[in-house]
Structures are given as C-alpha cells and as structure tokens.
Amino acid sequence: MAKAFASQGDTSEKKITFDEVGKGLYAFTAEGDPNSGVIIGDESVMIVEAQATPRLAQKVIDCVRSVTDKPISHVVLTHYHAVRVLGASAYGADQIIMGDTARAMVVERGQEDWDSEFQRFPRLFEGHESIPGLTYPTTTFSDDMTVYLGNRRVDLMHLGRAHTAGDIVIHVPDENVMFTGDIVEDHSACYCGDGHFGDWGQTLDNIASFDLDAIAPGRGGALIGKAAVARAIESTRDFVDSTYAPAARVAARGGSLKDAWDAVRASCDPKFKDYAIYEHCLPFNVARAYDEARGIDTPRVWTAERDLAMWAQLQG
Template sequence: MTSVWREIGDRVWVRRYAWLDQTIGVIGGEDGLVIIDTRATHPLADELRADIQALGGNPLAAVVNTHGHWDHSFGNARFLPTPIWGHVRCATMIVEQGEEMRARMSREYPDEAFDEVELTPPSEVFDESATLDLGDRKVELHYLGRGHTDNDIVITVPDASVLFAGDLLENAPAPAFGDSYPIAWVETGHALVDNVKGIVVPGHGDPFDRRFAQDQVEQLAVLAQLGRELAGGAIGRDEAIRRSPFPAEPTATALERVRLESTE
C-alpha cells in the first residue's frame, strides 16, 4: 500500500496507513485543519504530523477522535495544545480503560512503543452534536447511538458531501465486535446511512459510497437477528455462525455481545 494523501472533496483529504490499514482524515478551512483520529502511538502520531505538512503547513484548528479505542486516540498527546474533540463517553473510555488497553497492546505489539503513550482524553466533549467553525465552512460532529462502541461519532463536511464513519463501518471482511452493541448498531447504522450525501470514509480501508454503507448495515441486521435467535434458543451456535455474513471468529464475538446486550 502506498501511503499518500488523496483529496476526496474540496479540502478534504484521506490517507491510508499500512499498519492496521488505518484511514486518517484531514479537513481544511480558512481557520486551519481538523484532524480525524491520531493513530496508535506517539511515533505514529509524529509521522502523521509530519505527513500533514505536505498539505500546506496550515495551523491545526482541532483534532477529533471518532471513538476511544487505542488505535484512534493514543496519539492524542502529540497534538496538544490543539483542542481534542470527542463524545463524552470517549473521554470516559480513555480514562477508565486506557491503562488496560495500553498494557494489552504493549504485550501484543512489544516493538510499537505503547509504553510511551501518554493517555490523553478529549478536552472538548459533547453528548449529541457539536459544530466546528473553520471560518469559511463548518464541520459537524454527531453521536447517532451505540454501535462499534458506546461512544462512536460521525463527522460530516456538508459542503463537500463527505462523512467520516470511524469504525461504525469498515472496508474490511468484518467490523470489530469486541466492545460492540450489535442490536443497537443496526439502528445507528441506518441513521448513519441517512446522513450520507456522497463519500463515506471508514476507520480502516478505502472510502466507499452509500450503497456499500447500506449493504454493510444490512449485514449487521442479519447478524443481530441471528444473535437474537440464538439467545432465544431458536437456532444453535453453529447454525448462527454458518448463516452469518461475516467470518466465523468475529461472528462468534458478535453473538456473545448480542447475548450480553439482550440481558441489559
């Protein structure tokens, strides 16, 4: 994979990084740049900051975390004192689960400098919606409901018809279900699709269109229904996995998450 900036709308750029096939966004405006997610470690965040210079050296107006997972927020400290935006529960996740995430990633990726990460939750939080004013354009932040986590947000650039979906949608064989709410995710996904006016940028993989987004939400709906049938005893685990639109391992994780969600 060649990591280069692609302008997918007026002053809206994306760049795919090979590690984790992560997709980072930058939105330009009269008053500066908005950075969508900060990568997983301080060296990776420093690489991102250096790469951003290729976009003209404009000042940073804001950073936005699509959610609180380590690969999207552990680079935050390297962007201070720029204001960092996120959902209120994104900040809570980093404060309450950050140490555990950092320790787990240090074990899993011992060469990736996770021990150096300074946990930095968003400084600017909101519950439902917020707007970033860049002078000549606005960037909108919306919480649509639980899905991949309990704190995912979407970022829209209305004048460019671009939506950043974070990990609510992925251009990958399957979304990540470890902290998910598969039943609620379906309604959240439909709300996301209703907000799509053009290009959708996932947290991982290449951007796609509304049809792709709709198809993935329909797959999530199938999975949620299989989980409900399994929880209700109508089908067995093997049948649920066999009928799933996703591979067996992520399906098994999702089915367990449906069981937990059903008992709330």
C-alpha cells in the same frame, strides 16, 4: 491457549494511501488498519482519529504536510479505543475533542482497553514506548457541536450507539462528506466487541439520511460517490446483522458461547472471511453478540485476562 489470537502474528506492514474525498478533505487509509481523516480549513487543520501511538501519528502528519503547512489546531476522536486515541499527543493540537460518553468510557475502561488491545494486536502499537498515557479530551459535548476552521463549518454529532456507546461522526456540509469512525467500514470486519447490535442499524440509517457524497470510514478505502457510500453502509449492516442473528438464536435456546461461535462462523465465513481483520474481530464479536442477546446492554469490560479466558473457551 491452543493457539494465539489471529492478529498476534500479523507483522506485515500495510500500504498507506492518502485520498482526497472532497475539497481540502482527506482519508488516510492503510489496507484495513485504522484510518484517520484530515479537514483543512481557512486557518488550520482538524485531524479525525489520532492513531495508536505518536510514531504512527507522525505518518499522518507527514501526509498532512504534503498538502498544507497550516497548523493542526484540533484532534477529534470518534470513540475511546486505544488504537484511535493514544497517538494524540503528537499533533500538538489546541483542542482534543470527544463526546461526553466517550470520555466517560476512557475513565471507566481506557487502561483495560489499552492493555487488551496491545496483547491482541501488537503491530498496531509501533513505538508504544512513546505513548505518554491515556488520552483525555480538552473539550466534550453531549449531542452535537460545531467547530469553525476559519469559514469552514465542521459539525460533530452523536447519531446513536453502534461500534461503541459513545460514537460520534464528523460532517463537513460544504462538501457533504462524513468521517464515520468505525460505524461504517469497507471490506473490513466491524469490531463489535464493545458494540450495540440492536442500535447499529438505526445509526446507519441516520448516516444514510444525509445522502452523502463521500465517507471516510473507520477502516478500508475511501468511499467516493453516492453509490460507494450506499454499498458500504449496506455491507456494514449485513456484517452486523449476520453476526448478531445466529448468536441470538443460540442464546435463545440456551446454547453455549462455543455454539454461538460455530453458528456465527457458518453465517459469516462465506461472505466475510476475506475481509481485513476478520479473524481478529470474530471472537470478540461473538462474545458481545451472545451477551447482548442474553440481555447484557452495557458491554463488559475487556481485559487482557478476560481475552485469554474467552479465547480458551472458544477453542474448546
């Protein structure tokens, strides 16, 4: 391999922020590292996204304890990726909730994803020795589900494929705030390696239809106010479209994966090269865009071995 993956050498610790995005609603963010969300009800607390390890989850718990002593009853996971789910055991929650499709993806490719992500971005797995194993939900649903934290209503729903086939969002109607997982990002590259480019835009439209007052995105800062929400939805759309269109043109003319890489860089570098994890995501985004453009609807499973083979091919 000519050089290491972009994030293998990323060892700098990120500054944590804990912003209130609505009454009793918080976004735990860390300069482009995976975010978590906190929903405080009358009787208990729901966590959105568990972090990659129990040690990292403890940082979220510490922030929760700075604002409430209510027990953590629910952990909701928007999709199956290791950096989102493997810290779930730390919370001691009564329920761990995923969509049906996300659970199926844990079964199908969860171990491979864990091995792959750990190789690509080791800093995100601080305290990895404390992970007890793959995270499986106690509760799943197909299209939508409502949870009551006392009187506080929380709606969980699948609004379409985007970052993965099984993405869900979490809407708190009394504050009109949504936790979107990695469907929406802010000043952070979208990871599209398991994504569905053709569906992503419609899923963003479905989110926009809520006319939200705030979003806690998957990565990047909290989005407070309708203007910030609209800006982030449109910048996410631009990122996804700017990645897919050049790769699709290359695929249509029979070009190589390396040709697609060069074309996507020419399209995206001028606009997005200063985004968090941009270089980390780019090779996986190009590979998936190239596959989808050639008619591969279900993303191929990433393994540690496939990562290395793809990277060698792109290095030429």
